[in-house]
Amino acid sequence: MKQSVIITAGGIGKRMKSDLPKQYISVQGLPVLMHTINKFYAYDAEMQIVISLPKDFIQMWKDLCEKHEFNIPHEITEGGIERYHSIKNALQKVKGEIVMVHDAVRPLVSIQTISNVTEKAKSKGAAIPVLPIKDTLRKGDSENSQHQDRSEFWIVQTPQAFKLDLLQEAYQIPYSSAVTDDASLVEAMGKQVFLTEGNEENIKITTPFDLKLVEFLLEK
Numbered sequence: 513m514k515q516s517v518i519i520t521a522g523g524i525g526k527r528m529k530s531d532l533p534k535q536y537i538s539v540q541g542l543p544v545l546m547h548t549i550n551k552f553y554a555y556d557a558e559m560q561i562v563i564s565l566p567k568d569f570i571q572m573w574k575d576l577c578e579k580h581e582f583n584i585p586h587e588i589t590e591g592g593i594e595r596y597h598s599i600k601n602a603l604q605k606v607k608g609e610i611v612m613v614h615d616a617v618r619p620l621v622s623i624q625t626i627s628n629v630t631e632k633a634k635s636k637g638a639a640i641p642v643l644p645i646k647d648t649l650r651k652g653d654s655e656n657s658q659h660q661d662r663s664e665f666w667i668v669q670t671p672q673a674f675k676l677d678l679l680q681e682a683y684q685i686p687y688s689s690a691v692t693d694d695a696s697l698v699e700a701m702g703k704q705v706f707l708t709e710g711n712e713e714n715i716k717i718t719t720p721f722d723l724k725l726v727e728f729l730l731e732k
């Protein structure tokens with residue numbers, strides 16, 4: 513079954529507070545996005561790879577590919593205002609029967625996690641990697657809060673994998689700020705999303721602290 517991945521890198525990383533979008537920052541000698549692409553190529557060298565990039569940084573990416581002699585085949589699309597719009601643009605290029613959507617800023621995704629979501633999506637249509645919550649949870653504010661049963665919650669990661677027609681249909685739903693991932697769009701259509709095991713190292717680089725963690729973990 514032909515497979516595709518959208519590696520979405522269309523954001524500018526406001527919370528990172530760096531002039532360079534975080535997916536371009538060099539970690540252990542290579543931009544974060546190249547580490548991420550390498551993971552999917554290692555899983556399946558035949559996979560179609562589509563990346564979205566912020567419009568003003570597309571030329572910089574091409575220059576970096578030359579500099580690093582980065583030759584893994586990939587197609588480039590323009591990022592949009594929100595993650596949703598970047599993925600919707602990229603979806604137009606996708607040809608695989610199974611498509612994964614992955615945050616460019618999760619370079620420590622494991623091959624096992626990629627395999628878990630792929631296999632589940634093939635049989636069930638929609639699969640996402642999750643981890644259990646380790647801390648105690650409370651809901652509310654400083655004046656009024658209640659303890660929550662953490663066993664009812666999961667931390668959601670990417671890549672999220674879908675049959676292509678399902679994701680295409682989901683992206684007909686208009687943008688809403690309440691939608692923070694692809695699975696919630698699929699769910700909004702009344703379709704079930706299945707959970708698979710993610711990997712703990714698969715953190716999303718959001719703040720400078722996350723970047724330090726990733727640097728440390730990639731060193732090993």
Ligand SMILES: Nc1ccn([C@@H]2O[C@H](COP(=O)(O)OP(=O)(O)OP(=O)(O)O)[C@@H](O)[C@H]2O)c(=O)n1
Pocket residue numbers: 520521522523524525526527528535564591592593594595596598599614615616617716717718
């Ligand atoms: N318009 C956007 C916004 C985000 N993303 C991508 O979605 C992933 C997860 O988003 P997030 O961590 O929120 O990235 P940013 O939007 O870049 O960061 P911030 O919210 O701090 O501005 C990243 O790989 C980011 O590049 C995207 O493709 N297009």
Ligand SMILES: C[C@](O)(CO)[C@H](O)COP(=O)(O)O
Pocket residue numbers: 595615668669670692693694716
């Ligand atoms: C899709 C995602 O990575 C799942 O954890 C996450 O929701 C994206 O992050 P954002 O900060 O909401 O853009």
